[in-house]
Amino acid sequence: MPFDLSAVPPLYLILPGLVILGALVRRVPVLGKVVSVVTWIALLGTLIVVVGERQRFDPYLSRIGRALSLDGQQVVGDEVRIRMAPDGHFWARATLGGVERRMLIDSGATVTALSPATAQAAGLDVREPLVPVLLRTANGTIRAQTATVERFALGNIAARNVEVVVSPGLGETDVIGMNLLSRLKSWRVEGRTLILVPHHPQKSTT
Incomplete structure (x- = not known):
């Protein structure tokens, strides 16, 4: 399969940490922006993995995959x-x-x-x-x-x-x-x- 959810557990483990870290450093402008960008990248990566595994989930996700030309x-x-x-x-x-x-x-x-x-x-x-x-x-x-x-x-x-x-x-x-x-x-x-x-x-x- 192009994407394997079992192969990327760190992605799901680090997301909560990034959110918490973002809240802690929101008063530091530069560091806060860096954490924010990394968080959004991680969220986007999660979305791509889920849509890539669309056949294991809902057929409606398959339509999203086609629209994004992920297949x-x-x-x-x-x-x-x-x-x-x-x-x-x-x-x-x-x-x-x-x-x-x-x-x-x-x-x-x-x-x-x-x-x-x-x-x-x-x-x-x-x-x-x-x-x-x-x-x-x-x-x-x-x-x-x-x-x-x-x-x-x-x-x-x-x-x-x-x-x-x-x-x-x-x-x-x-x-x-x-x-x-x-x-x-x-x-x-x-x-x-x-x-x-x-x-x-x-x-x-x-």
Whole structure:
């Protein structure tokens, strides 16, 4: 995740101290101003962390994140531009089966993969394939079920009947693989930005 609340406990610990210190030094103009500026910076940092973790809180915070462009995804002309996250990966905001999810874009993955929770939320018909699907993961080889997403949307990109795999062994992360990327007109990385270009741009829904 771009922001991890557990990784920044000092921020919450120092805020009360800064407020108290500000009250004590308010009679010293210069020192008081310094403490005031530091306090506001700390408050702003807290706001950014909370909004960055918006998916763990309220969906209304997600709208704030979009308005502030904190999620790094924008539609520019016919292109979807996604900034690299602090973790070094590209994360897309996509909608499948009417459900919005934050998905990892992985060109090394052959097929798009969903967690069981996402598949259930999207109302997908998950089934056992006629031929067993075996996937190699960091924890070894796992068996997966399959499903079809009738409509997949990402910015101005729309794809229908996207085949996906579903397995508890894949963890909670949803992944966009090459079977979806290959449907695009082109895709490339420029600096720290991933650029996706569809054949037929649609009205952006995410």
